[in-house]
Amino acid sequence: MSVRLTLATTRRILQQIRHDHRTLLLIFALPTLLMGLLALILMDRPGAFDAWGAPLLGVFPLIVMFLVTSVATLRERTSGTLERLLAMPIGRGDLLGGYALAFSLLGTAQAVVVSLFSFGLFGLDIPGSALLVGLVAVADALLGTALGLAASSLARTEFQAVQMMPLMLFPQLILCGLIVPRDEMPPVLEWLSWFMPLTYSINAAREAIVNTTVTAYYAANLGAVLAFALAALAIGGLTLRRQTR
Amino acid sequence: MAETVTGAVQVRAVTIVRGTVTAVADASLDLLPGTITGLLGPSGSGKTTLMRAIVGSQYIDDGTITVLGQPAGSPGVRPRVGYMAQAPALYSDLTVTENLQYFARIYSLPMERAAEVIAQVDMTYRATALVSRLSGGETSRTSLAVALLARPSVLILDEPTVGLDPVLRQSLWRMFRMLADAGATLLVSSHVMEEASRCDALVLMREGAVLFEGTQEELSERAGVDDIEAAFIALASGPAAGAGS
Incomplete structure (x- = not known):
């Protein structure tokens, strides 16, 4: 892997996004609006927005970066640019690294904007650390990118690519403990939830909500999210083949 | 064994099976x-x-392909081979310059080289335009510019002039000739038989097999007609692969 090639790729991907003003607007404005909406409907229930809103901060970068990455890599595969790149002196690791860095940066920027509005304007208030909650959001952005990369290899068309989102993310959203506490779920489902990275992300976010410092529980769960992300990146990397059959 | 010294590309008894179809046969x-x-x-x-x-x-x-003394696609030879596929293989949401600069970074070339190849294919007047806004001919020329970036010794051009007007086609062929005169090895595929007369050597393929390899004169002689198109039709509709001479 080369730092120079990774950064060149990151720069190119961010340039592509920068030219797409509508996507930029959607990435930053949409989750902010949704958080505002959530704050509004929970206005009359004290503490409800704090309990729901903070873990959700990480879910937006997960979903958005998943979608953006899976469509971007699918376009790279179908337009021929991937084939062209792989015939050039660049490694798969450089491409993967470039994608991971570009969309983590974008996800971080998104998390910062949504957090600023949520804590500053919508009155989100937690006893723990907003910074540590934000760190979970960054890990979720990386996870979304990694899962999106892996998912795009299963899709032949953009229609299929967008369907990968409900396939790969909805079961996680349902089972991660956000809707029903995991220990109240049927044992089989609780057992399944251990294999879903979003579970660990929600655990870490909830820990950061009540603690101002990094606890062992927080670190272990954040580490698990990152481990899932790296594993998904590696699987995605295997699908970037230099040669076709 | 003289050919191993002089030949830039040697294809030897290559067979490629794609699915159930034998795409290239011996x-x-x-x-x-x-x-x-x-x-x-x-x-x-x-x-x-x-x-x-x-x-x-x-x-x-099956078989072997040697490019500049090394196996085709090996890391040492990759930077010395320029390839232009039928699909443009460009980032449509980047400008012409941004595309060339990204690929130049991958080859570790100075940024001036990007401007040079843009000028070489007469695209300086569109350098700041998004690729999605280019005409068909402009897109092809930009794709060719990418193939020319690293001053490759071997250029593989898949139908580079398809859909271009005669004036543009002529200017591209003049450029191909200049590159060959400077020592490059070019392989250009085409449907247009008129273009065959601009080549030094011809290779005729049908159903994956090489029907004929030689000069235009040899082709006319073998087919017994002067015109390349007539010679091609005579050969292509003649006895099947391997039954030549």
């Missing part, structure tokens, strides 16, 4: 430095598959 050919070889044949005759194999993007089931 094909052999030589490309000499400083020459333009025209690769002719009906659609589906295996031209693109063979070209991709020379670039190293296509898995070979």
Whole structure:
């Protein structure tokens, strides 16, 4: 892997996004609006927005970066640019690294904007650390990118690519403990939830909500999210083949 | 053994099976430095598959391809081979300059080189335009510019002039000739028989097999007609692969 090639790729991907003003607007404005909406409907229930809103901060970068990455890599595969790149002196690791860095940066920027509005304007208030909650959001952005990369290899068309989102993310959203506490779920489902990275992300976010410092529980769960992300990146990397059959 | 010294590209008994179709069947050919070889044949005759194999993007089931003394697609030879696929293989949401600059970074070339190749293909007047806004001819020329970036010794061009007007086609062929005169080895596929007359050597393919390899004169002689198109039709509709002479 080369730092120079990774950064060149990151720069190119961010340039592509920068030219797409509508996507930029959607990435930053949409989750902010949704958080505002959530704050509004929970206005009359004290503490409800704090309990729901903070873990959700990480879910937006997960979903958005998943979608953006899976469509971007699918376009790279179908337009021929991937084939062209792989015939050039660049490694798969450089491409993967470039994608991971570009969309983590974008996800971080998104998390910062949504957090600023949520804590500053919508009155989100937690006893723990907003910074540590934000760190979970960054890990979720990386996870979304990694899962999106892996998912795009299963899709032949953009229609299929967008369907990968409900396939790969909805079961996680349902089972991660956000809707029903995991220990109240049927044992089989609780057992399944251990294999879903979003579970660990929600655990870490909830820990950061009540603690101002990094606890062992927080670190272990954040580490698990990152481990899932790296594993998904590696699987995605295997699908970037230099040669076709 | 003189050919191993002089030949820039040697294809030896290459067979490529894609799914259930034998795309290339026991094909052999030589490309000499400083020459333009025209690769002719009906659609589906295996031209693109063979070209991709020379670039190293296509898995070979049998046979060998040597490019500049090394196996096709090996890391040492990759930067010295320029490939222009039929699909533009450009980032449509980046400008012409941004595309060239990204690929230049991958080759570790100075940024001036990007401007140079843009000028070489007469695209300076559109350098700041998004690729999605370019006409068909402009897109092809930009794709060609990418193939020219690293001053490759071997250029594999898959139908580079398809859909271009005669004036543009003529200027591209003049450029191909200049590159060959400077010592490059060019393989250019085409449907347009008129273009065959601009090549130093011709290779005719049908159903994955090489029907003919030689000069235009040899082709006319063998087919017993003067006109290339008539000679091609005579050969292509004659006895099937391997039954030549």
